[in-house]
Amino acid sequence: MSKKQEPGAVVRATIRDVASAAKTGKTSVSRYLNGEQHLLSDSLKERIGRAISLLDYQPSQMARSLKSGQTRLIGLILADITNPYSVDVMRGVEAACRQEGLTLLVCNTNNELDQEKHYLQLLSSYRVDGIVVNAVGMREAAISTLQQANLPMVLIDRKVANFACDVIGLKNVEATQMMTDHLVQQGFEALLFVSEPATVNTRFDRLRTFLQRMQQSPQLTGEQGEIELYNAEGLDNLLRDFVARHADKHKAVMCVNGALTLQVARAMQRLNLRWGPDIGLSGFDELVWADLAGVGITTLKQPTYDMGVAALRQLVTRIQGNSEPVKDLEFSGELVARGSTAAR
Amino acid sequence: MSKKQEPGAVVRATIRDVASAAKTGKTSVSRYLNGEQHLLSDSLKERIGRAISLLDYQPSQMARSLKSGQTRLIGLILADITNPYSVDVMRGVEAACRQEGLTLLVCNTNNELDQEKHYLQLLSSYRVDGIVVNAVGMREAAISTLQQANLPMVLIDRKVANFACDVIGLKNVEATQMMTDHLVQQGFEALLFVSEPATVNTRFDRLRTFLQRMQQSPQLTGEQGEIELYNAEGLDNLLRDFVARHADKHKAVMCVNGALTLQVARAMQRLNLRWGPDIGLSGFDELVWADLAGVGITTLKQPTYDMGVAALRQLVTRIQGNSEPVKDLEFSGELVARGSTAAR
C-alpha cells in the first residue's frame, strides 16, 4: 500500500529504495555517496550508480543535517532588499560564502520587525551555521533571544542595543566629516542634513557628527530635518522652507542614505530646484545613476562588497569557535564629488 | 560524557531535555508545541512552559520537516539580484508568500549556471514545497532534471527549452510593438535595437518583434546591435557607428532591458550625445531614476509586483495538485513616455 500522500508532498526515492534496487544495504549506498567509493567493489559501485540515476535519487539534506548537526548554510537577513546598498553587501557575502563552501540563504524583512523575528527564528530552527543581519531597528530584543541560543551572528551597518555582536560598518564619523567639510570647502553656507527617523544608530551617528562639525563653524548654518522616506509632501515642505529661510546664502542638502537621496532629488525636481546651479546636493551611498542625473550627484561611496566579504569572514571565525571580545570593523568611505556640489 | 562537539555546532536543548526538565514525556511537550494545549492539564502546561523558556528551547525544523515531509518553504532563484526588475518581482512573491503562510528563501545565481544548478539541488534536497525560477539561460538541462523530481516550479520572465513549466512574463510582442510604434510616431527614422546576447527567449522575442515591425515601414531603418553588458568600449563603438551612418536622420535607440538602458545612457554621456535633443532613447523595464536623468528616459514598465504575486499563486496551485497543462501567464506592460523620446 502506498503511504499517505498529502497533495504537494512529493514522492522521493530514499536511500533504502536505492539499496534494495541495487540489491545491497543502505550502508554501501551511503558510502557511495560520501566519497568512500574506494571501499566498494566495482560491481557494487556500478549497481548503486545505476540505481541512483534510475530512481532519480537525491539524498535528503534534511535528514543529513539532522544527523550531522551541521548545515553549511548561512543566513543573510536584509532589512530592505530594495536598497542597492544591501544588494551590494550581499554580493560580497555571497562571494565569500562560495569561497568557504557555504551556501547563502537570503531573507528580506521589508523593514518589518515581525518579519525579522520570523526569519531569525526560521534560520535558527533550521540550524544554519551562522547569520549575517542588517537589522530593522536598534532597540529590539527579538534578536537578543538568539544570542543566548549561541548562534554565531554578525551585524551589518546597524547595531542593536544591548546586544554584544560583531558589527561591520562604515566609519560614520570620518565619513560625515569628509562630506561636511567638502560642502563647507565648496562654499556652501547653509547646510541641511535630511534623515529618516533616527531609528538606527547609523543615522544617529551621522547626524550627531554633522551637528558637531557645524558647531565648529559658527558663521555657517547647520540644520536638520527628519522625514519619512515616502512622505513626498513633507519633504517638499521641508526643502521649500529651508530654501526660503536662507534665500541669500549658498545652500546645500546632505542626505543620510541613498534611498533618501533619490527622494530628495525628486523633490528638488518637483520644486524646480536644480542641484548644482541652484542648490548643493550630496548623500551617503553610491548610486548607479549618480553621474546621469543632471550635473551629477555627489555621494559618499562605501566599500560595500568588501564589507560583505569581511562580515562573512568574521562570522566564519565565530563559527569556528573564535571567542575574542566582539569588535566593530569599520571601513572608510570615499567621497565622490560631482557637479551637485561644485564650488560656487 | 558530553557528546561529540564540533566547533560551531551549537548545543541546543531537545524536546527530550524539555520533557525531562518538566518531568513528563516528549509527547506532551510535542502537544504543547502544536496547539493541542487543550489536551493538557494546567499544571503540566505550566511546567512545560517553564522548562521551555528555561532551556531556551527551539524545536528543530529539520527534524520536524523530516517527519512531516513538508516544509512550507518556497525557493526563489534569481539570475541577477542586481537587477531591479528581479527585486521588484521578488517583493510580489514575498508578499504572496506571506499571505499563504509560506516562507521565502532567496538565492542569487549571479548569472552563473553552476550556481543555478547548485541552488536548484540545494532547495530540492531541503524539500522546499516549490521553486520560482528566473533562469540564467534558456537551453540548459540543469533545471530539467528536477522536473522529473516532480518538484513544483514556475518560471519568471524566461523560458527554458524542452522544459514544460508555467511561465509568468511580459507580453513581449505587444510591448515591443508599443515601444516601436511610439518611436515611429514620435518621428524617429532610424532605430537601433540594442540587446545583450540573446541567450534568453525574452531578448530574442523582443528583437524579433522589433525587426518584424520595422519591416512594415520600409522607409525607416531598423538595425540591431548585440553587446555584452559591461563592454563599454564596444558599446561606444556601436553607438558611434550608428550615429555616423545616419547623420541626417532622426535616430533613436531602444534597449532590451533596464540594465542595458543604464549602460547605453552612460555611453551616450561619454559620447556627448544628449538623449532627447540629440538622439532618442528608450528601454524595457522601469527605472527609479528615469525621471531624473536629463529630460527623462522613456521606459516600458512591467507590472513586476503583480507578476511576482501571480507567479507564487500559480506555484501554489501546482503544489496543491493542480495538473492542468502548463500555461504562459503574460502581463501587459505600460509605456511611460518621457523626454528622451519627445517628438522631433
Add this chain to the structure above:
DNA sequence: CTGTTAGCGCCTTCAC
C-alpha cells in the same frame, strides 16, 4: 489526560 513506541532518511559504529 498522559506516556510509550515506532518510524521519517541518513550516517556511523561495529561486527561479519
Add this chain to the structure above:
DNA sequence: GTGAAGGCGCTAACAG
C-alpha cells in the same frame, strides 16, 4: 568488502 543496528529530534498512532 559488506551489512545490521542504533540514534539524530520530532510527531503520531496507540495504549493506558
